[in-house]
Amino acid sequence: MTKARRKATRNIAIVAPACALKPDAAARVAALAEANFSDAGAALHFHPQCFLSEGHFAGSDEARSAAFLEVANDPAFDAVWFARGGYGSARLDDAIYARLNAAARRKVYMGYSDLGFVLGRLYADGIGTPVHGPMPADINRAGGETAIARALRYLVQGDQADVEPAARGGAKVAAFNLTILVHLIASGRAPNFSAHIVMIEEVSEHHYRIDRALAAVMSSPNMRDAAGLMLGRCSDIPENDPPFLKTEEEIARRWCARAGVPYLGRADIGHDVENKIVPFGAPALVA
Amino acid sequence: MTKARRKATRNIAIVAPACALKPDAAARVAALAEANFSDAGAALHFHPQCFLSEGHFAGSDEARSAAFLEVANDPAFDAVWFARGGYGSARLDDAIYARLNAAARRKVYMGYSDLGFVLGRLYADGIGTPVHGPMPADINRAGGETAIARALRYLVQGDQADVEPAARGGAKVAAFNLTILVHLIASGRAPNFSAHIVMIEEVSEHHYRIDRALAAVMSSPNMRDAAGLMLGRCSDIPENDPPFLKTEEEIARRWCARAGVPYLGRADIGHDVENKIVPFGAPALVA
Numbered sequence: 009m010t011k012a013r014r015k016a017t018r019n020i021a022i023v024a025p026a027c028a029l030k031p032d033a034a035a036r037v038a039a040l041a042e043a044n045f046s047d048a049g050a051a052l053h054f055h056p057q058c059f060l061s062e063g064h065f066a067g068s069d070e071a072r073s074a075a076f077l078e079v080a081n082d083p084a085f086d087a088v089w090f091a092r093g094g095y096g097s098a099r100l101d102d103a104i105y106a107r108l109n110a111a112a113r114r115k116v117y118m119g120y121s122d123l124g125f126v127l128g129r130l131y132a133d134g135i136g137t138p139v140h141g142p143m144p145a146d147i148n149r150a151g152g153e154t155a156i157a158r159a160l161r162y163l164v165q166g167d168q169a170d171v172e173p174a175a176r177g178g179a180k181v182a183a184f185n186l187t188i189l190v191h192l193i194a195s196g197r198a199p200n201f202s203a204h205i206v207m208i209e210e211v212s213e214h215h216y217r218i219d220r221a222l223a224a225v226m227s228s229p230n231m232r233d234a235a236g237l238m239l240g241r242c243s244d245i246p247e248n249d250p251p252f253l254k255t256e257e258e259i260a261r262r263w264c265a266r267a268g269v270p271y272l273g274r275a276d277i278g279h280d281v282e283n284k285i286v287p288f289g290a291p292a293l294v295a
Numbered sequence: 296m297t298k299a300r301r302k303a304t305r306n307i308a309i310v311a312p313a314c315a316l317k318p319d320a321a322a323r324v325a326a327l328a329e330a331n332f333s334d335a336g337a338a339l340h341f342h343p344q345c346f347l348s349e350g351h352f353a354g355s356d357e358a359r360s361a362a363f364l365e366v367a368n369d370p371a372f373d374a375v376w377f378a379r380g381g382y383g384s385a386r387l388d389d390a391i392y393a394r395l396n397a398a399a400r401r402k403v404y405m406g407y408s409d410l411g412f413v414l415g416r417l418y419a420d421g422i423g424t425p426v427h428g429p430m431p432a433d434i435n436r437a438g439g440e441t442a443i444a445r446a447l448r449y450l451v452q453g454d455q456a457d458v459e460p461a462a463r464g465g466a467k468v469a470a471f472n473l474t475i476l477v478h479l480i481a482s483g484r485a486p487n488f489s490a491h492i493v494m495i496e497e498v499s500e501h502h503y504r505i506d507r508a509l510a511a512v513m514s515s516p517n518m519r520d521a522a523g524l525m526l527g528r529c530s531d532i533p534e535n536d537p538p539f540l541k542t543e544e545e546i547a548r549r550w551c552a553r554a555g556v557p558y559l560g561r562a563d564i565g566h567d568v569e570n571k572i573v574p575f576g577a578p579a580l581v582a
Contacts, residue, residue, distance in 0.1 A: 061537075063538055063539055095503045095507055098507060098514075190481045191507055194480040195510065195514035196516045219382070221478070223385040223386065223482065227483060253350035
């Protein structure tokens with residue numbers, strides 16, 4: 009009797025460096041993974057830290073730092089999937105980054121929004137493959153299953169179909185929430201974006217704040233030799249008073265022109281269920 | 296017949312690198328100066344650019360840049376007083392800073408909030424005496440005459456009584472709105488705060504944003520060798536959901552401890568009529 013060959017297990021650890029994940033959201037993501045990706049080998053491991061609560065955060069800074077370090081360094085896991093954004097990633101213990109081991113350096117790390125602090129820092133340190141992409145908490149959005157399935161196709165099957173098109177062209181890329189990028193650069197821990205296409209997206213910030221943030225980013229030495237900027241979706245923009253008179257794309261074009269960095273058009277990323285996958289760096293060449 | 300000796304005229308030019316000043320606010324500030332400071336030699340010159348309007352801004356970037364450069368470089372003026380904050384200072388033409396002349400280098404420049412972009416950059420470039428202090432638009436606050444009179448006592452009479460106490464102790468100081476400081480540092484144009492006491496204040500930002508901004512500032516290489524941080528008032532803080540559980544002072548103490556920079560207590564600055572005067576750098580020694 010022959011046995012159907014089953015794909016190797018892809019163990020994905022889920023931790024929450026920022027805000028807590030609701031248990032029912034985790035259950036829905038687990039059910040979706042079981043129903044559609046178990047044949048492909050998906051095995052999701054929700055670290056209990058995801059469900060801790062301490063004020064704004066998914067547990068204390070110590071608990072969040074320890075959980076991240078634990079799963080990153082554990083050779084049993086192939087990927088670390090960040091549970092939810094909000095705020096908190098910048099508060100992880102600085103010392104953990106120097107303690108990431110060889111197993112941590114082989115992993116994929118996926119998230120977006122506040123997690124840009126971790127993704128950017130890992131990338132600056134050359135650790136693993138940071139990936140901008142959907143998070144488990146996206147299950148709470150209307151149509152969120154689409155985003156979760158997209159993330160799992162990439163994490164479990166290595167499917168490149170939902171990788172943002174500009175991230176498939178051979179150029180080095182990185183993607184960030186704009187406000188997080190400003191803070192990451194100010195902290196002195198941002199990568200140097202020389203020769204990179206940098207994609208940004210924003211949510212719930214006024215036009216004047218988008219302009220102010222782009223002023224800072226595009227004036228930064230980190231962006232001086234960037235290959236270009238791409239503008240993701242800017243959603244839920246509060247009304248400016250007085251009217252700002254410029255769209256977010258006009259704002260981006262203006263700051264790119266002023267900085268002498270090419271504006272390369274719209275990126276298919278944002279705080280929504282259409283948010284596409286952006287693996288940082290240059291795509292691996294297929295042998 | 297002897298003539299009463301009249302003080303030398305102190306010519307103060309008022310321009311608006313950010314948002315426009317209302318003509319009636321200018322009229323009230325002019326009347327206050329005439330009534331109480333004309334004997335002391337005060338002569339206020341409101342540049343017509345203050346009253347221009349282009350969407351969010353007091354005229355185009357070109358108009359605001361040109362007006363600032365004009366009054367800064369004019370030897371007839373002793374001081375440049377910024378009219379109002381909001382947003383726009385970061386959009387001034389970069390090239391004007393290199394065109395500031397010898398007259399510009401002898402002047403006092405006063406403002407706060409968004410004007411931190413200009414004050415910080417002038418200070419980084421060693422041009423004149425940037426001063427954090429009230430602006431003409433403060434006349435619109437309840438009790439705003441107090442703030443205007445304080446500014447004029449300093450600008451016209453050189454009165455040191457309303458200089459923030461920590462700025463009178465001999466240490467080098469600088470003062471900023473926290474959000475503006477994050478953006479200034481990210482832009483690569485912030486001063487190095489080595490051996491400086493840095494005062495910060497904030498308005499209308501959630502506790503999580505104050506924490507996030509302090510994370511960036513206190514992690515920045517610009518702050519590595521600072522003599523200390525002082526926390527001004529953080530006003531109109533929107534309610535955090537979930538509750539942040541820490542006060543702004545606890546937040547400041549935490550990030551100072553983590554950065555190894557002394558927390559030196561509260562500073563008497565803020566977005567209010569009590570906002571005190573902070574001349575950047577070390578106080579001039581009295582001969």
